[in-house]
Amino acid sequence: MEEIPRQAIVADIGGTNARFACVDLENPILNEMALSKIAVYPCSNFKDLETAVRFYQREHALLVVKHVAIAVASLVAGDVVTMTNLSWQFSISELKHRLGLLDLHVLNDFVAQAMSLPFLSEHEKIQIGSGRVDARHNRVILGPGTGLGVAYLVPTEQGMTPIASEGGHIEWAPYTDQEWFIKQFLVKQYHHVSHERLLSGPGLENLYVALATFRGQNVDFLSAVEITDRALSQSCPLAVATVQQFLACLGSIAADCAFTLNTLGGVYLTGGIVPKLLPLIEGSEFRARFEMKGRHSSFKEQSIATFVLAVLWPGLIGAAGYIKQKIKGIAYDFA
Missing domain, CATH: 3.40.367.20 (Hexokinase; domain 1)
Structure with a gap:
């Protein structure tokens, strides 16, 4: 039986800023308090998404974390993703391989924000x-x-x-x-x-x-x-x-x-x-x-x-909820 990971990296990549955080998958409560090592970088600092992820991993000593969920400001309808308001394009499968990940989920940024709604106070x-x-x-x-x-x-x-x-x-x-x-x-x-x-x-x-x-x-x-x-x-x-x-x-x-x-x-x-x-x-x-x-x-x-x-990181919270539901099989209630 595959061991359930303790941590995951989540990201929210917009047309202007790239937001990253580490989420504790063992924390039963999912809100901003469950996020750590939050970082925000201008997308213009990086040539592509891979460079941005690697920079965050190195800066926060998270190279050992192999489970990642990334929300992007783009239509996600296949393996190749082209950012709508940013000149980045990438293959999900290739990015997973190049980063050496066990698990990579890529979702639309507003899908991630929608996922945050049940967790907000x-x-x-x-x-x-x-x-x-x-x-x-x-x-x-x-x-x-x-x-x-x-x-x-x-x-x-x-x-x-x-x-x-x-x-x-x-x-x-x-x-x-x-x-x-x-x-x-x-x-x-x-x-x-x-x-x-x-x-x-x-x-x-x-x-x-x-x-x-x-x-x-x-x-x-x-x-x-x-x-x-x-x-x-x-x-x-x-x-x-x-x-x-x-x-x-x-x-x-x-x-x-x-x-x-x-x-x-x-x-x-x-x-x-x-x-x-x-x-x-x-x-x-x-x-x-x-x-x-x-x-x-x-x-x-x-x-x-x-x-x-009135919340700072809805995309990160939603991406965290998404990967937690995928990895741990938790079906969060709406009420």
């Missing part, structure tokens, strides 16, 4: 607006960052089943006159205007320029960080309007995602942008747009709850 989930959660039903997690990730979590008899999604690349449908202008403005640049063209760091920058054009203003380029900072400080009306438009669009796609699998278990927002915008969300159109579903009035009556995650 109540204070790590900040509710936006009204609504309730039925833990027996599906959940969806989405989050703007370098791109726009979406994934689902479905309860089954075998425990948690995460479902990957590329919902961020669905065509964006405008609702207001201002949004129709934004759509036409972005069509000239991208032809296909997905939700990710608005709901991401680069998307915020797109919105800022499009709104400036809509208002007839000449503006200098602002980064997503500068836009959010000026909106939070109320020092730039255009930045405030940009963030308000961003949150309205986020409410719309959150509702579409909730519709897709009837996520009565809740809608959860994460990523590098939304948690920073918490002071502005309550006064935005986010929840109104989430409930604005025309003839489907029962959607509002069901009152699906929406949350912002």
Whole structure:
């Protein structure tokens, strides 16, 4: 009988940062306290994923750990994985061989974040607006960052089943006159205007320029960080309007995602942008747009709850839960 390992390395590789940690597989509680040797590196520091993993192993004396789960910001549909917003490509089987691993799991980054949901405490989930959660039903997690990730979590008899999604690349449908202008403005640049063209760091920058054009203003380029900072400080009306438009669009796609699998278990927002915008969300159109579903009035009556995650490492926690379930055969409950 193969001995069950005591430790595993987990990683969450986004378009900008590579996050690593070591997880204690014998710890019955799975949360941030179960993670150790957490490290965050700019992806630009490494030529490829193998180099990044080796660097982490050496820096933290973890060369003996042979079980690894890696969440990546990419579609994972075969052996070869091409990162969506990063110039890395790798073969899962070759990476496992070159690193000398016994066990390597590669999953979509938002599949990992979906896996984190049952392990989060109540204070790590900040509710936006009204609504309730039925833990027996599906959940969806989405989050703007370098791109726009979406994934689902479905309860089954075998425990948690995460479902990957590329919902961020669905065509964006405008609702207001201002949004129709934004759509036409972005069509000239991208032809296909997905939700990710608005709901991401680069998307915020797109919105800022499009709104400036809509208002007839000449503006200098602002980064997503500068836009959010000026909106939070109320020092730039255009930045405030940009963030308000961003949150309205986020409410719309959150509702579409909730519709897709009837996520009565809740809608959860994460990523590098939304948690920073918490002071502005309550006064935005986010929840109104989430409930604005025309003839489907029962959607509002069901009152699906929406949350912002206030947790540092959801991808690492989810990757840890995933590999622990695979190695130890533990079927975690939803309740």
